[in-house]
Amino acid sequence: MIEFEKRTLSNGLQVVVNVDTDTPLATLNIMYRAGSRNEKPDKTGYAHMLEHCMFTGTEKYPDYDEYVQSLYGENNAYTTTDITNYYITLPAEYIEQAIEIEADRMNNLALFEEGFVAQRSVVIEEMKQTSLNKPYGDFYHLLRKLIYKEHSYKWPVIGKDIKHLEEATREDLLEFYNRYYTPDNAVVVVSGKVDPQNIFELAEKYFGGIEKKCNPRDIPTEPKQTEKRELHVERDVPASKVCVAYNIGNQISRDFYISDLLTDILADGDSAMLPVNLVRNKHLCVDANASVMDTIDPGFIMLTATANEEENADNPKLLETIADELRNILLTLPEKLTDYDFEKVKNRAIVAKTFQQIKTQDKAPSLALGSLLGDTNLVNTDYDKFASVTAQEIAEFIKRTVVPDNECVLYYHKKM
Numbered sequence: 157m158i159e160f161e162k163r164t165l166s167n168g169l170q171v172v173v174n175v176d177t178d179t180p181l182a183t184l185n186i187m188y189r190a191g192s193r194n195e196k197p198d199k200t201g202y203a204h205m206l207e208h209c210m211f212t213g214t215e216k217y218p219d220y221d222e223y224v225q226s227l228y229g230e231n232n233a234y235t236t237t238d239i240t241n242y243y244i245t246l247p248a249e250y251i252e253q254a255i256e257i258e259a260d261r262m263n264n265l266a267l268f269e270e271g272f273v274a275q276r277s278v279v280i281e282e283m284k285q286t287s288l289n290k291p292y293g294d295f296y297h298l299l300r301k302l303i304y305k306e307h308s309y310k311w312p313v314i315g316k317d318i319k320h321l322e323e324a325t326r327e328d329l330l331e332f333y334n335r336y337y338t339p340d341n342a343v344v345v346v347s348g349k350v351d352p353q354n355i356f357e358l359a360e361k362y363f364g365g366i367e368k369k370c371n372p373r374d375i376p377t378e379p380k381q382t383e384k385r386e387l388h389v390e391r392d393v394p395a396s397k398v399c400v401a402y403n404i405g406n407q408i409s410r411d412f413y414i415s416d417l418l419t420d421i422l423a424d425g426d427s428a429m430l431p432v433n434l435v436r437n438k439h440l441c442v443d444a445n446a447s448v449m450d451t452i453d454p455g456f457i458m459l460t461a462t463a464n465e466e467e468n469a470d471n472p473k474l475l476e477t478i479a480d481e482l483r484n485i486l487l488t489l490p491e492k493l494t495d496y497d498f499e500k501v502k503n504r505a506i507v508a509k510t511f512q513q514i515k516t517q518d519k520a521p522s523l524a525l526g527s528l529l530g531d532t533n534l535v536n537t538d539y540d541k542f543a544s545v546t547a548q549e550i551a552e553f554i555k556r557t558v559v560p561d562n563e564c565v566l567y568y569h570k571k572m
Contacts, residue, residue: 168340182348185520190336201315212271490551
């Protein structure tokens with residue numbers, strides 16, 4: 157059980173404190189509801205680029221990293237479809253300085269032209285390396301466009317088009333910053349050897365005077381899929397690949413907890429169903445995986461496999477064969493899943509989740525995300541929700557989810 161205290165300032169900033177006396181450290185985590193889902197269709201990749209630009213400094217602290225290091229701290233950040241998250245871990249006696257510098261960044265980002273240009277170049281190169289000049293680099297770009305037709309999840313965090321990054325201006329990034337980097341759109345969490353009352357007073361001192369001004373744009377609702385979708389592409393890659401995906405609910409829906417356990421049953425470890433059936437027994441694939449998207453709005457579960465073309469050279473429709481196998485494994489899973497295997501997977505998932513919540517650096521973002529989702533205590537109730545999933549629920553989920561009208565298949569063929 158992770159204990160915490162919570163206050164909300166008059167400007168809407170949520171402040172959460174978790175006391176951990178087993179460490180001399182403290183982690184300050186600030187999470188903004190500002191991910192790629194909040195971008196405009198013609199200006200994508202901005203949430204991630206702004207994350208980079210947040211380290212260019214303010215008038216008061218022009219070198220953010222150097223200042224944090226002077227406090228014997230470390231820091232980092234990441235951007236997802238839904239949020240951008242920043243953290244500083246440092247000796248607990250310097251927590252006030254950490255709070256001050258994050259409040260300054262929330263309200264006074266200078267975004268000096270030289271720093272902006274440098275960070276834009278870094279992000280452009282990142283897109284080239286991860287998406288444009290790398291085998292399978294556009295795989296998940298194509299998959300998102302296949303699954304989502306209206307919602308902004310249809311482009312990845314890095315951006316939809318490199319031109320959007322190349323044409324981004326300092327003013328564009330400041331507009332995004334001013335719209336979303338506001339106290340009423342953020343959660344501050346402090347976890348470590350701290351006094352809660354002191355943290356609340358420091359939060360009021362440094363964040364309390366910042367104006368409440370979040371102005372989120374409307375995000376299109378994704379219409380219900382009504383027919384099977386397929387996409388065949390050909391690329392210069394080492395081996396062909398296929399993905400079968402199905403729409404599910406968001407990360408606080410029952411669908412998500414069921415899907416998370418289901419993907420573990422399918423692909424967690426060499427003895428899981430997908431590697432045993434497709435790689436070890438039938439030699440159709442060189443790898444096979446399953447994963448689920450944990451998103452604020454409805455996400456998807458996907459099964460992905462890379463073809464073993466060397467041993468199946470006589471099968472001109474190998475990817476279609478693999479897709480059929482993936483679908484069949486899902487549909488027949490309920491009758492093959494033993495009570496022992498189900499409980500083993502469930503216990504392993506709960507143990508893994510427990511170990512993920514030991515360090516202050518892990519607890520803080522979990523508390524922040526729960527707060528943004530409307531329930532800070534999700535960090536504790538997640539355990540019960542995973543533990544309460546039954547084999548019958550998995551069977552019912554598969555029956556209503558693995559249907560043609562809810563299926564998207566991406567066939568990614570090796571260029572011959």
